[in-house]
Amino acid sequence: MSEEQKLADNRTRETTDELREFIRQGWADRHTGRPELALAAPYAAARRAALSARFRGDRLVIPAGGLKVRSNDCDYVFRPHTAFAYLTGLGADREPDAVLVLEPTPTGHEAILYFRPRAPRDSDEFFDSPRFGEFWVGARPSIDDIEAELGLTARHLDDVLDDVTKDAAATLVRVVRDADRALTADLDQRRTAEGRDAAATEEADDALAHTISLARMVKDEHEVAQMREAIEATRIGFEAVIRELSGLAEKERGERWIEGIFGLHARHQGNGVGYDSICAAGDHANTLHWIRNTGDVTEGDLVLLDAGVEVDSLYTADITRTLPVDGTFSDAQSEIYDAVYAAQQAGIDAVRPGATFSDIHAAAIRVIAEHLHAWGLLPEGIDVEATLDKEHGQYHRRWMVHGTSHHLGLDVHDCALASREEYREGTLAAGMILTVEPGLYFKADDQLAPQRFRGIGIRIEDDVLVTQDGHEVLSARMPRARPDVEAWIRAVQGAGSTGASGVSG
Numbered sequence: 001m002s003e004e005q006k007l008a009d010n011r012t013r014e015t016t017d018e019l020r021e022f023i024r025q026g027w028a029d030r031h032t033g034r035p036e037l038a039l040a041a042p043y044a045a046a047r048r049a050a051l052s053a054r055f056r057g058d059r060l061v062i063p064a065g066g067l068k069v070r071s072n073d074c075d076y077v078f079r080p081h082t083a084f085a086y087l088t089g090l091g092a093d094r095e096p097d098a099v100l101v102l103e104p105t106p107t108g109h110e111a112i113l114y115f116r117p118r119a120p121r122d123s124d125e126f127f128d129s130p131r132f133g134e135f136w137v138g139a140r141p142s143i144d145d146i147e148a149e150l151g152l153t154a155r156h157l158d159d160v161l162d163d164v165t166k167d168a169a170a171t172l173v174r175v176v177r178d179a180d181r182a183l184t185a186d187l188d189q190r191r192t193a194e195g196r197d198a199a200a201t202e203e204a205d206d207a208l209a210h211t212i213s214l215a216r217m218v219k220d221e222h223e224v225a226q227m228r229e230a231i232e233a234t235r236i237g238f239e240a241v242i243r244e245l246s247g248l249a250e251k252e253r254g255e256r257w258i259e260g261i262f263g264l265h266a267r268h269q270g271n272g273v274g275y276d277s278i279c280a281a282g283d284h285a286n287t288l289h290w291i292r293n294t295g296d297v298t299e300g301d302l303v304l305l306d307a308g309v310e311v312d313s314l315y316t317a318d319i320t321r322t323l324p325v326d327g328t329f330s331d332a333q334s335e336i337y338d339a340v341y342a343a344q345q346a347g348i349d350a351v352r353p354g355a356t357f358s359d360i361h362a363a364a365i366r367v368i369a370e371h372l373h374a375w376g377l378l379p380e381g382i383d384v385e386a387t388l389d390k391e392h393g394q395y396h397r398r399w400m401v402h403g404t405s406h407h408l409g410l411d412v413h414d415c416a417l418a419s420r421e422e423y424r425e426g427t428l429a430a431g432m433i434l435t436v437e438p439g440l441y442f443k444a445d446d447q448l449a450p451q452r453f454r455g456i457g458i459r460i461e462d463d464v465l466v467t468q469d470g471h472e473v474l475s476a477r478m479p480r481a482r483p484d485v486e487a488w489i490r491a492v493q494g495a496g497s498t499g500a501s502g503v504s505g
């Protein structure tokens with residue numbers, strides 16, 4: 001008996017044959033118009049063509065993954081696997097259990113999407129399945145709908161396992177293993193039964209996942225456009241938070257209020273947040289992954305907000321602003337802010353095609369090290385070069401432990417399967433999108449930090465596109481220099497009155 005079957009069934013009600021028959025009848029004809037070809041479809045086709053060229057003759061299986069139980073009969077909101085979203089163009093909550101198969105042909109591959117099409121109103125599923133039935137969760141597309149929307153062949157999910165393994169001895173079948181563990185287990189079993197070596201099969205699978213992850217590093221024009229939308233939506237979310245900043249000191253758990261305001265706008269404009277928002281007031285900013293967000297917001301403190309809207313296509317922004325609650329940075333806050341800003345500017349200046357990914361971090365961290373040295377915080381006898389020494393230095397990391405950049409796209413930490421040579425030691429190329437996000441973090445109980453700095457944590461994070469001749473800061477509409485941030489807060493809080501600073505309504 002499965003875990004799900006072991007649950008006592010306190011939720012369903014007996015259904016009489018009479019009700020079952022009654023509910024099958026009396027529905028108006030469905031609207032029969034076909035969806036238009038999705039904007040993303042030609043781009044997804046080009047991505048599939050590039051993958052096809054790398055794996056001629058192999059059958060490629062890219063599952064969306066299934067619904068995940070939150071508790072009992074309640075599921076989490078579905079999010080398809082990133083490789084599936086990238087190669088189909090489907091986003092939001094589409095389509096649980098679907099599987100994209102690239103079927104080898106003499107000239108390349110045919111794309112076939114196996115999915116659970118809409119069940120007719122006279123099917124048992126329509127009324128009887130709270131998990132999938134249209135009566136409960138809404139209608140799904142038909143086979144024809146999906147073919148029109150995505151410009152590929154679509155088939156019923158029931159056929160996928162047999163179709164994919166029909167000649168697994170002769171045709172190498174590769175699957176993105178982590179997308180749908182149950183399907184992968186079935187495939188493993190069938191591939192082994194066909195005489196395939198388990199270790200070699202897994203290696204072949206991993207090569208597929210790695211190739212897709214790496215392909216995502218250079219964005220096509222549709223992806224860049226989606227990123228612009230995500231960043232613009234994020235700007236609107238930040239401005240909504242700024243509008244409420246001045247009243248937050250009176251509320252308990254002001255950090256949660258910030259999380260809610262940003263989350264409201266993320267959900268309203270897009271699919272949601274691209275990662276849990278870090279809403280860190282005062283000393284909480286020094287806890288790098290502060291997502292508990294239970295703290296109060298106090299006048300005179302800074303609030304570090306690290307948040308990004310994920311649009312419906314699942315591309316996400318990742319932006320941090322550190323904002324003075326009362327609109328003005330204190331002297332000590334200014335000192336640190338300007339150091340972080342200078343480091344960020346150095347990092348951004350290093351973004352150009354032909355530079356290496358690690359050049360960005362090197363440029364930013366040198367500025368951080370210079371400031372720490374000038375403040376007299378590095379140990380006796382340790383200068384900038386000594387702390388930058390990778391073998392015997394690195395003292396500065398007490399105050400900035402994290403990397404300066406990561407790739408950004410469908411995943412907030414994008415292209416995670418790229419190797420160290422391809423990623424950290426890789427060369428920047430036009431079309432890549434990266435964050436540049438240095439910070440300085442002085443914990444309240446850090447006895448090596450100057451008293452005036454203790455309890456202050458500052459990060460500035462922007463999203464930067466590598467262009468043919470340099471870079472474009474995609475988040476440039478969000479002010480980041482200290483006086484500009486103060487002016488931005490004033491303008492947003494006085495809003496309605498000025499459109500000059502790009503303040504949204």
Ligand code: GLY
Nearest residue numbers: 275306318412437
């Ligand atoms: N918010 C996660 C990051 O900045 O990498």
Ligand code: MN
Nearest residue numbers: 306318319461
């Ligand atoms: Mn971030």
Ligand code: MN
Nearest residue numbers: 318435437461
């Ligand atoms: Mn980031």
